[in-house]
Amino acid sequence: MTDRAEAVKRVFTAKNSRVDTNRGERYYKELYVRCKKRIEELKSMESFGSKAELSEILSDEGYSRRDFMKWTSATTAMLMLPGFFEPLVAEAAEMMNRIPVIWVEYQDCAGNTEAFIRSDGPKIDDIILDIISLEFHETLMAPAGFQAERQLDDARETFKGKYLLFVEGAIPLAENGIYGTTGPAGETFIEQLTSLAADAAAIVAVGTCATFGGVPAASPNPTGAKGVMDVINGKPIINIPACPANPANMVGVILHYVLTGQIPELDSLLRPKFAFGYRIHDNCERRAHFDAGEFVEEWGDEGAKNNFCLYKMGCKGPMTFNNCSIIRYNESVSWPVGVGHGCIGCSEPDFWDKYAYERPMADANIKAPAGGVEKSVDEFGLGILTATGIGIAIHAAASLFAGKKSDGEDAS
Amino acid sequence: MTATGRVIHWINAICILTAVITGLYIAHPYYQTLIADPAVDKYVMAWNRWIHFIGAIILDVTLIVIAYLYFFSRFEKAYKKLIPTGKNVKEFFEVIFNLLTFNRRKRFDSTHRDSFNVVYFAILHLLLVWMLFTGLQLYVQGLESGLSSIGKWWPALLHNATDWTIAATGGTLMDVRISHHTTMWWIVSWVVFHIYYQIWRTIYWQEGDIAIVFGGSKYVEKRR
Numbered sequence: 001m002t003d004r005a006e007a008v009k010r011v012f013t014a015k016n017s018r019v020d021t022n023r024g025e026r027y028y029k030e031l032y033v034r035c036k037k038r039i040e041e042l043k044s045m046e047s048f049g050s051k052a053e054l055s056e057i058l059s060d061e062g063y064s065r066r067d068f069m070k071w072t073s074a075t076t077a078m079l080m081l082p083g084f085f086e087p088l089v090a091e092a093a094e095m096m097n098r099i100p101v102i103w104v105e106y107q108d109c110a111g112n113t114e115a116f117i118r119s120d121g122p123k124i125d126d127i128i129l130d131i132i133s134l135e136f137h138e139t140l141m142a143p144a145g146f147q148a149e150r151q152l153d154d155a156r157e158t159f160k161g162k163y164l165l166f167v168e169g170a171i172p173l174a175e176n177g178i179y180g181t182t183g184p185a186g187e188t189f190i191e192q193l194t195s196l197a198a199d200a201a202a203i204v205a206v207g208t209c210a211t212f213g214g215v216p217a218a219s220p221n222p223t224g225a226k227g228v229m230d231v232i233n234g235k236p237i238i239n240i241p242a243c244p245a246n247p248a249n250m251v252g253v254i255l256h257y258v259l260t261g262q263i264p265e266l267d268s269l270l271r272p273k274f275a276f277g278y279r280i281h282d283n284c285e286r287r288a289h290f291d292a293g294e295f296v297e298e299w300g301d302e303g304a305k306n307n308f309c310l311y312k313m314g315c316k317g318p319m320t321f322n323n324c325s326i327i328r329y330n331e332s333v334s335w336p337v338g339v340g341h342g343c344i345g346c347s348e349p350d351f352w353d354k355y356a357y358e359r360p361m362a363d364a365n366i367k368a369p370a371g372g373v374e375k376s377v378d379e380f381g382l383g384i385l386t387a388t389g390i391g392i393a394i395h396a397a398a399s400l401f402a403g404k405k406s407d408g409e410d411a412s
Numbered sequence: 413m414t415a416t417g418r419v420i421h422w423i424n425a426i427c428i429l430t431a432v433i434t435g436l437y438i439a440h441p442y443y444q445t446l447i448a449d450p451a452v453d454k455y456v457m458a459w460n461r462w463i464h465f466i467g468a469i470i471l472d473v474t475l476i477v478i479a480y481l482y483f484f485s486r487f488e489k490a491y492k493k494l495i496p497t498g499k500n501v502k503e504f505f506e507v508i509f510n511l512l513t514f515n516r517r518k519r520f521d522s523t524h525r526d527s528f529n530v531v532y533f534a535i536l537h538l539l540l541v542w543m544l545f546t547g548l549q550l551y552v553q554g555l556e557s558g559l560s561s562i563g564k565w566w567p568a569l570l571h572n573a574t575d576w577t578i579a580a581t582g583g584t585l586m587d588v589r590i591s592h593h594t595t596m597w598w599i600v601s602w603v604v605f606h607i608y609y610q611i612w613r614t615i616y617w618q619e620g621d622i623a624i625v626f627g628g629s630k631y632v633e634k635r636r
């Protein structure tokens with residue numbers, strides 16, 4: 001246990017967002033043995049979640065074993081594990097129902113939940129998320145009110161210290177958190193989160209609201225909304241931002257946990273590096289047009305028809321770290337830039353205030369440092385320049401008027 | 413002004429101009445690529461970025477030389493004029509009075525670099541250092557694999573040296589960009605006043621100040 005705490009600490013103090021794709025054979029061999037042991041342990045446990053076997057559910061949904069193996073290779077690669085881990089990853093996917101999950105929703109739109117239950121024909125990622133042992137999920141479960149409350153207490157008692165706590169949505173802190181209450185007793189979000197977090201094995205913050213505050217925390221943030229990592233201390237926290245968080249990344253994090261019993265390696269914003277170690281811009285299919293200086297100038301123009309780069313329409317791919325441009329959404333069908341709209345940087349902190357506008361940063365309206373009226377960055381800059389110019393003009397005019405005189409002449 | 417000083421001055425001037433022209437394009441591509449060629453051939457943004465980087469790297473090198481000269485120049489060690497001693501502070505304000513009284517009052521030694529000038533240049537140098545750090549931070553964001561053609565140490569070094577600018581500007585990668593861009597406007601304004609002031613001095617002091625940066629010296633009439 002102390003080992004694990006140490007490992008977690010190391011991860012948390014790591015600031016560098018460098019991605020290590022190859023750690024050498026020895027490391028992976030050892031990891032393999034550890035993972036194998038863990039899977040065996042899990043196998044001997046009874047499943048809490050769906051009793052049906054994954055293979056049966058998959059074939060009911062029309063997926064062949066071959067489809068599943070294809071998914072397995074892709075997921076193994078995504079987790080940056082070598083090829084010989086594939087059978088283990090497949091087994092881990094089948095063991096997903098051994099990990100109890102409590103899912104709570106705070107200031108949110110349930111978009112992350114929607115993302116994995118509402119796809120057109122469930123994808124393998126979604127099915128796997130369906131079979132996890134969801135012990136409590138307000139949106140998906142039948143009971144309500146006192147009944148629901150009892151179920152939550154049961155789950156919390158039974159799986160004390162073992163469950164993964166998934167949090168969706170921001171936590172309002174203003175005026176003691178009265179902007180968000182839950183349950184028949186009117187418990188505030190922050191109260192519930194603090195007590196649930198205390199008994200959790202780890203916390204997974206899904207979506208940008210739960211990670212960085214997201215839209216509820218956008219200026220002027222009337223409810224004092226914050227992300228989980230700003231209000232909870234002393235627990236391992238994994239952030240999976242984006243709006244919505246990609247189901248593939250949620251599965252990746254849970255799989256990693258099932259497989260190794262540990263949380264994946266995180267960057268300085270507590271995002272798993274396997275997913276957020278990539279910049280959108282560097283893996284974008286329109287990148288050649290960016291380098292060529294071919295930009296869409298207007299929605300629907302010739303450039304748009306030719307899939308030119310969306311930078312001038314405000315694409316924030318160059319300053320956004322996420323793997324959308326690699327794994328895309330809905331089993332790699334498409335992603336935002338693929339269908340013709342720029343990235344709005346939804347997986348970065350403060351994205352609503354600082355990224356989400358349909359023009360390049362130079363034209364962006366930002367608050368002047370001293371507050372006051374919003375000015376675009378270039379307007380602000382031109383303002384500085386104009387002030388300099390006016391100052392100079394006045395001085396030059398006054399100089400001309402005063403004429404050339406020096407100290408010496410003055411005295412004489 | 414020494415020969416080294418003059419060379420540095422013109423290198424800096426050209427590099428800043430280049431960086432501003434290309435930087436404005438990178439921030440907001442203001443002309444279109446009107447070449448009927450496939451994308452791989454034209455590379456307009458890529459060239460702009462390349463020139464911007466080269467300009468920046470040369471500036472970074474001259475900055476290091478300048479930092480060295482502040483302390484170890486064989487001629488006028490600039491740092492001596494930066495220390496706020498009574499004499500320096502007095503000189504600093506005398507120069508400002510001179511400017512504000514349209515040369516009615518000139519009570520300092522104008523045969524050598526004065527305190528005001530040194531402070532004014534120190535501001536530019538600080539702005540350029542800030543551009544160096546924020547610029548390298550923006551650059552390392554594209555090296556997210558942790559690899560580079562010259563080895564893994566390079567991105568690692570850049571991360572260690574510049575990651576603090578993210579927190580310093582407001583916590584997001586976008587803040588670093590906004591700051592890098594706004595600082596450009598401060599530098600442009602700096603340059604505008606700098607040019608004006610040199611011309612004004614030349615005309616009003618009648619000591620040929622503008623010649624300093626070309627020939628190295630100016631002409632001061634001996635007081636009768």
Ligand code: SF4
Pocket residue numbers: 280281282284285286287288290308309310311315316317318337342343
């Ligand atoms: S569309 Fe966006 S992410 Fe893609 S190349 Fe252009 S700026 Fe980069």
Ligand code: SF4
Pocket residue numbers: 242243280320321322324325335336337342343344345346347
């Ligand atoms: S492309 Fe950008 S805005 Fe869209 S989901 Fe990905 S990170 Fe978010």
